[in-house]
Amino acid sequence: MIPLARRAAIGAVLVGSIAAGVLPAGAAQARPLTPATDREVTFTVDGTVTYGTLHLPVHRRGQRMPAVLLLPGSGSTDRNGDQPPALTPHTLAKLADALARDGVASLRFDKYGSGRTGLGAYADKPETIDYPAFVRQADAAYRLLARQPEVDRRAVRLIGHSEGALTALMVAVAAEPRTAGVGLLQPLAERFLDVLARQLHEQLAAAVAAGQMSPEEQRAIGRAVDRAVADLRAHRPIDTSAMPAALAALFQGLGGPSRRYVESIDAVDPASVARRLPPRTPALLTCGTIDPQVPCDTTTPLATALARAHTAGPGRVVLPGVGHDLTDPADPDVLAPAALDALHRFMRCGAPAAR
Template identity: 80%
Template sequence: MVGSIAAGALPAAAVPSVPSVPATDREIAFTVDGTVTYGTLHLPAHRRGRQMPAVLLLPGSGPTDRNGDQPPALTPHTLAKLAEALGRDGAVSLRFDKYGTGRTGLGAYAEHPETIDYPAFVRQADAAYRLLASQPEVDRRAVRLIGHSEGALTALQVAVTAESRAAGVGLLQPLAQRFLDVLARQLHDQLAAAVAAGQLSRQEQRTVGHAVDRAIADLRAHRPPDTTGMPPALAALFQALGGPNQRYVETIDALDPASVALRLPPRTPALLTCGTIDQQIPCHTTTRLATALERAHTHGPGRIVLSGVAHDLTDPANPDVLAPATLDAVHRFMRHGVR
């Protein structure tokens, strides 16, 4: 207040101008478990010396890189677009190439990729969270996590165990059930759609559906999945899940997202979104997770249903940009709890 009064008493020409720093992307690297992880720190335009809120962005499943892409086939730029939107809101963001993607690659796991498990990804994200909080431009009391799809579970895991309490956790179209339960539902939905399109008979649907359930049970019993009766592509999927990816699958499937959410510190600001046309994570599958957030006494905005929004957070009529409903939900989340 004293500084404001003094400045107001001076002639306009005598008030020193505050230098402005333009928006920029800074390449960043950190080491965890013997692997150098590479990422992008996005800094919005800001006054020099100002400390800003920040967000760690966590990608979905599979080989999804720091930008939310699986090149060359899938390049929606989901996380890159989120970083730009957060920057317009005045927030720093960090996104990184998780194991098996981008410049990071498999790192220390390259010689034995079958040994990587889900906790390794959580440790990688936790190291990124601590690095983000340590940046000179960041207000370490205002660091949040936003995870998309499978990344939402990682965001929950980090928020539960972080030594420096997270200022909020955003779950965008999240993995809301156990990993193999989600996979089984998606496959059964695809079988039903194939029947509706005349591509499968009801008997073929039952046969393949039983094979899917049997293979899921095998994976959970630590047995090689029986792929008898499956189409070749589906058999190859389960052989990969029970082969080089077995350790990862078993360790992530052991986690129930709702149970993890119950461990969040009380009063943590939380956002959960679901899209009405999201075929991968339908809204009804997020109800138990939304209830868990309430039982954990988190604060709003809570669950927000995004009308006409798909899994990649866009409106299919305009897929080159994030849907306005998505941007509004993220903006509400970033403003919640701000003093």
Template identity: 65%
Template sequence: MFFRLAAVVLALTVVTVTPAEATPRLVPAADREVVFTVDGTTTYGTLHVPAHRAGQRLRAALLLPGSGPTDRDGNQPPASRPNTLAQVADALGSDQVATLRFDKYGTGRTGLGAYRDRPEELDYPAFVRQAKAAYESLRDQPETDPRALLVVGHSEGAMTGLLLGGTVRPRPAGLALLQPQAIRFLDLVALQLHAQIAEATRQGQFTPEQQRAMDAAVDAAVTALRAHRPVDTTDLPPAVAQLFEAFQGPSARFVESDDAVYPPDTVAALRPGTRVLLTCGTDDVQVPCPTTDALTAALRRAHVEGPGRVPLPGVDHLLHDADHPDTLAPAALDALRRFTER
């Protein structure tokens, strides 16, 4: 009887001396600005940290935007404000993943930075170096777990993510390639233009003969650009002619260096076992699902882990569907959850 009573007293003593302060304090969700410098350019970004216990190290994802002047939120103001990356950050935050998104060159607070007076020297590798610096900044944040870093890229940002995945240290635990640029840049441009010309012909804007002439002119323009020859725009509609003229202007160095990357070739450098998600929307006219076939096969050969390629029914390039024109489609949200599930 004495021993049982003593055990009870001891147990009570242990309970009563445990201080209330031993329970970790809950830190509310918050955004804060992150600033880092790369190649002489101060780059500005937003770190979103979900609610967590004080001292807890979180999984964290670097978010990479698509092509053109797309800022940290996935917008090209003033005309286009889909908030794609801001919405991805919200979705990941709900799954306890911190995120860093930033204004790349030519956007937001960052602007052109060191390239302000020489924009013609800005090439695609400069954007990759900027993304690498962002990854390192995310790695060093006090709330993030450097052993559980992720890279989430949209469109061209997915190609950048692939390049990071095989070069940064530590290697990311996972890559999410959302509607990725999965073939060479000029091949993708030609594919998009052929589709637009075909649709215009279907609507009666061009004759079949005009369509054939324009298709041939697009292919010839791509060949000329790759051979560093002037582009003949005689048989091209004005808007298409202006596009190829721009490719020969201040953007020439960027176009050439971007087009030099064939995304399936970058996959071999990934660490085997890397968790990879690749989405393709069935209503995505910018990056149709068949353009991801070679990349999907390369990922399979690289022995990465799933979810792998996930088709998104009715989803467009901005991850919207007909019922959700301003927010991420449920299919896209579900794919992200599959990617982050432990």
């Protein structure tokens, strides 16, 4: 962190006090309004140009606003929270709009493998990209956001959705400037391969319940899944011989060019990272009661870790009737009211006075 010089801080207080006594009441409010705008931004990290959108809400000229870095989920998810053309929930774009309505600026960007950024410097060697590269990319975005002239660097937060929540945690533990809060929305709450194995075991159980396979087949395939996970963690060739074709293809993909990424993200335990957060950091953790990817009970170790780190509220918030994409079941085009309420509570927690 590069702290403000003590003398400069004192000077700012004195100037503010003098100005308060000289300017007529309401002078600050009389400054002209600047309309909301999207600003295309770029930054370079590890030899790759990353493309993003800085969303600025309506604000007074010269105003310094709170801001949030928004981080997407797994796979080739772009700055809007989409994997076009098949998956377009616009999760991050909707979050940016919701924050703007509260006067909060935001930055979202196309991470490696998505949007205009693509694989960048890794295009000719995709097998060399690992999870720490994504963390460095997010950290560079956080620093860029804090440097924007419209942003109050005391009030920059991180919000990650799904796998992006883990990246938010990784950046937050050593963020410069110190983060004003970290939001974990439907987060990757367990180690990567533990989540994958749990989901596959649940699918096998559902197939038995639907009469699509026998319990004996379930046990055999389940053992094969556990062996494959152990192979990945031990850096061994993956044995897929006892798996159905579709499942074998999944693990062969995990053991292919993306293996370095898979092994490096699986090495990170979200709860262990959360325990390293600076004390009194405002933290939000959400889980939806109809989210099959992140059931609420799987977030308990992460919620406990946030408490042990002595973070501030709101803490874990259960979202009734909300799924993984945070949308309103009655209107999938908008975020669920419960998710918006949790977001508002988080942004108010520990917020500094307006500048």
